[in-house]
Structure formats: structure tokens, C-alpha cells
Amino acid sequence: MDELSNPVTAPPPKVFLETFGCQMNFLDSELVRGRLAERRYAFTTSREDADVVAFNTCAVRDHAEERVRARLHELKRAKERRPDLVVAVLGCMAQREGQALLQRFPHVDILCGTREFGRIDELIDRVRGGGGPIVALGDHDVLPDWKRDLSQRPHRHSAFVTIQRGCDRACTFCVVPRTRGPEVERTMDDLEREVRALVDDGVVDVTLLGQIVNAYGRKSGGDASLARLLRRLDRVPGLLRLRFVTSFPTLLTPDLMQALTDCESVVSYLHLPVQSGANRCLKRMARGYTAEAYLRLVDRLREVVQKVELATDIIVGFCGETDAEFNATVELMRRVEFVQAFIFKYSERPGTAAAQGMPDDVPQAVKAARNQELLALQESIQRRRNRARIDSVEQVLVDGPSKRDKSVLSGRTSANRIVHFRADAAMIGRVVQVRVRDATALSMSGDLVAAG
Ligand code: SF4
Numbered sequence: 101m102d103e104l105s106n107p108v109t110a111p112p113p114k115v116f117l118e119t120f121g122c123q124m125n126f127l128d129s130e131l132v133r134g135r136l137a138e139r140r141y142a143f144t145t146s147r148e149d150a151d152v153v154a155f156n157t158c159a160v161r162d163h164a165e166e167r168v169r170a171r172l173h174e175l176k177r178a179k180e181r182r183p184d185l186v187v188a189v190l191g192c193m194a195q196r197e198g199q200a201l202l203q204r205f206p207h208v209d210i211l212c213g214t215r216e217f218g219r220i221d222e223l224i225d226r227v228r229g230g231g232g233p234i235v236a237l238g239d240h241d242v243l244p245d246w247k248r249d250l251s252q253r254p255h256r257h258s259a260f261v262t263i264q265r266g267c268d269r270a271c272t273f274c275v276v277p278r279t280r281g282p283e284v285e286r287t288m289d290d291l292e293r294e295v296r297a298l299v300d301d302g303v304v305d306v307t308l309l310g311q312i313v314n315a316y317g318r319k320s321g322g323d324a325s326l327a328r329l330l331r332r333l334d335r336v337p338g339l340l341r342l343r344f345v346t347s348f349p350t351l352l353t354p355d356l357m358q359a360l361t362d363c364e365s366v367v368s369y370l371h372l373p374v375q376s377g378a379n380r381c382l383k384r385m386a387r388g389y390t391a392e393a394y395l396r397l398v399d400r401l402r403e404v405v406q407k408v409e410l411a412t413d414i415i416v417g418f419c420g421e422t423d424a425e426f427n428a429t430v431e432l433m434r435r436v437e438f439v440q441a442f443i444f445k446y447s448e449r450p451g452t453a454a455a456q457g458m459p460d461d462v463p464q465a466v467k468a469a470r471n472q473e474l475l476a477l478q479e480s481i482q483r484r485r486n487r488a489r490i491d492s493v494e495q496v497l498v499d500g501p502s503k504r505d506k507s508v509l510s511g512r513t514s515a516n517r518i519v520h521f522r523a524d525a526a527m528i529g530r531v532v533q534v535r536v537r538d539a540t541a542l543s544m545s546g547d548l549v550a551a552g
Pocket residue numbers: 267268269270271274275276277311312348
């Protein structure tokens with residue numbers, strides 16, 4: 101009788117699961133944990149101690165894949181010593197590379213693609229029963245969210261909820277349509293049920309996730325839309341904060357803008373990736389808007405939603421980016437003054453339109469210099485804007501102890517600014533008022549003036 105068929109006496113097999121990449125990947129790992137917990141798998145934070153080592157991977161940049169490749173190299177010796185160790189690669193990198201990954205790392209037992217998470221337990225069982233290697237890259241479980249085990253979420257008062265997966269656009273630099281497939285959506289009824297269950301279980305802060313989150317509704321037809329969904333969820337008693345990422349500029353409808361002002365729980369923060377401030381560059385990226393159109397949208401948004409703060413993503417050194425094009429991005433950043441900007445050096449992704457038809461011709465040194473220039477600019481904007489809030493009283497949702505100093509609590513304003521202050525841990529999960537006393541580019545600190 102093997103271990104799996106003798107649940108009474110055999111110790112549960114231990115899983116080490118490491119996650120790379122975006123919030124969607126972290127939520128997917130939560131779903132994977134739920135599947136495995138249901139099947140009596142235990143979890144460990146030590147790779148050496150594990151019977152199953154699984155990496156939930158990201159393919160958006162080469163750097164993220166490089167880290168997984170390094171982990172797989174490290175595991176080669178362990179697998180030689182312990183042939184029964186199960187090694188699994190999950191998610192975007194598995195989906196992008198497929199069999200090629202197995203050829204390079206023959207000690208990998210499982211490739212589990214982005215639409216197969218829902219049967220990870222079955223795949224591991226098969227390998228432990230002597231099967232393998234297994235390549236599961238199909239569409240077996242396109243929306244694994246229905247199997248969610250709420251008890252597996254890592255934070256008690258905040259939670260991610262997937263509303264939409266995949267992307268039908270084809271930005272030339274982006275590997276997501278290839279790794280995540282076409283758009284699929286959950287129904288509004290299903291989502292409201294999940295959010296109510298989360299709130300009943302202590303959640304006050306929900307982030308709705310989608311690769312192109314404001315496209316929500318266009319696949320299902322009917323009356324579904326992100327604006328309508330926000331209005332429905334805003335009525336859930338006890339839900340204090342509602343956010344959503346990541347939006348696409350041309351899909352920011354007047355209806356959605358209005359919902360941002362009308363819904364009390366929806367935060368005054370919008371992540372709206374611009375990617376470049378130069379029209380020719382935007383055209384090569386196939387973004388479908390101009391810098392002027394983006395700026396008009398920002399102006400309109402700020403008229404309708406007065407306190408809104410914007411965050412963005414920017415790629416520097418995209419194929420053919422000239423000095424003048426880069427300077428246009430600098431100008432756009434100065435003009436908009438984002439509250440946060442995620443700035444990346446372009447990294448060619450195999451299989452994308454850019455990789456197939458556009459030379460990656462901006463030298464690394466130029467990419468690095470442009471990256472540094474934008475980071476410095478953003479830092480100066482953030483420092484000035486954060487310091488302008490000194491003496492103001494901010495509504496702060498308390499997340500928990502600060503990562504750097506456990507004696508201090510850390511929370512976020514509605515515009516996603518981080519605030520540190522001293523207070524009792526009983527405040528965690530509540531919205532409190534903090535008077536800002538000091539600020540840096542990255543965070544603000546202050547004194548608690550009112551609790552909840
Ligand atoms: S909209 Fe976003 S996810 Fe979709 S292809 Fe463009 S960058 Fe990628």
C-alpha cells in the first residue's frame with residue numbers, strides 16, 4: 101500500500117511553493133494551496149524538507165524567468181539524491197516554454213499551465229504514483245477560482261478576487277496573451293457571492309484582478325461591466341475598500357469614471373499603464389492610443405473623480421526608442437505626476453510581435469541610463485507630493501506591523517500611499533486617522549489621531 105492510499109498512518113507529503121510575479125500569480129498560488137490542502141498535503145517553507153517543490157512562475161520579463169532557471173539548476177543535485185522528489189513548474193513560464201523547458205531541465209516532473217491550476221493535486225498524485233513527466237498546458241480549468249478555499253488566503257482582512265483572466269489585445273512587447281490565453285470572465289453573481297463570503301470571514305479590503313480588468317463584461321455580453329460590478333460590490337455591508345488592477349486606458353469609460361466617484365468603498369487610486377509618452381513608440385507597441393489621448397483621459401478623470409491618484413507602468417528602451425521619444429516620456433511623467441510608477445527596461449519576450457519583427461536595438465547601457473533617469477524623476481515627484489501632505493489627516497487602512505520595524509504599524513491611504521505610525525495591533529484591519537508628521541519618497545509617518 102503506498103502513502104497516498106493510506107491516509108491514516110502516512111505522514112502528509114510536504115509541499116514547498118514559491119511564487120514569482122504579479123498579484124494574479126499570488127492568488128493562483130492560493131488556489132493551488134487550497135487544492136492541495138483539501139487533499140491532505142502539508143506545506144513547508146524549507147525546500148530541503150519538501151516532498152514536492154513547486155514554482156509558480158512569471159514570464160513577463162526575462163529576469164523573472166532567470167530566477168526560476170537558477171532555482172531549477174539548484175534542484176538538480178537534490179533530485180539526483182532523492183528521485184522521489186517531485187519538481188513542478190506552474191504558470192506563465194511553463195505555458196510559454198512548454199516542452200523546451202523539460203529538455204533543458206529533465207529533472208522537472210510537472211509542467212502545469214495557467215489554465216490547469218485546478219487539477220494540480222491530480223498531477224502531483226500521478227507523478228507520486230510513478231507517472232511523469234506530465235505536461236499539462238491545455239484549457240482544463242480556465243477559471244479555477246470556483247474551487248477557492250477562503251481559509252488559504254495569506255491576509256485576514258484583505259483579499260484578491262479574480263474577475264477576469266487572459267487578454268485579447270496584442271501589445272507587441274507583451275507575452276501575456278500567449279501565456280494566459282484569451283479573455284474569460286466570471287459572472288457578477290459569482291463574484292458578489294465570493295466577496296460577501298470574504299467579508300463575512302473578516303475581509304474589509306478587496307482587490308479585483310484582471311489582466312485587462314476594465315475589459316470586464318465584454319466577453320459575457322449582457323449587462324456585465326466593471327462599473328456595474330463596482331456598484332454591486334459597493335453595497336456589500338462591511339466592505340471598506342475596493343480596488344481593481346490593471347486597467348487599459350482606452351477602456352476607461354465615462355460610466356466607470358462615474359462609478360469611481362459614486363462608490364464610497366472604491367479607492368481614489370487608478371493604475372493606468374501608459375508605457376511611453378511618445379506616439380511613434382506607442383504605435384510600435386500597438387497600444388491603440390496617443391500620448392495626447394492619454395493626457396486628455398487623465399484630465400477628464402481628474403475632473404470627474406477629484407481626489408484620484410494615478411499610477412502607471414513605463415517601459416524604457418523599447419525597440420527603436422530614440423532620445424526624443426524617451427524625452428517625450430519624461431515630459432508626460434512631469435505633466436501627470438503619478439503617485440507611483442513601475443518602470444522597466446525593455447526585455448525581449450520570445451513569441452511576441454516585437455521579438456519577431458523589431459530589433460531590440462537600444463543598447464543596455466542606454467536602457468539602464470534611461471531607467472535611472474526616470475526612477476530619479478519619479479522619486480523626486482513622490483517625495484514632493486508626499487511631503488505636501490505633512491500635517492494632513494489621512495484615512496489609513498491598517499495592514500499590520502511594518503516590515504522594517506515591527507514596533508510600528510503600517511497601512512495605506514485610499515491613494516495607496518504607505519503610512520507608518522505607532523498604535524495597538526488591535527487596529528489591524530481597521531481604517532484609522534493618522535496626522536502626517538514626516539514623509540519620504542516611499543512612505544509617510546505620523547501619529548494616530550482617531551481609531552476607526
Ligand atoms: S493590454 Fe496588458 S496584458 Fe493585454 S497585451 Fe497589452 S500589456 Fe499585455
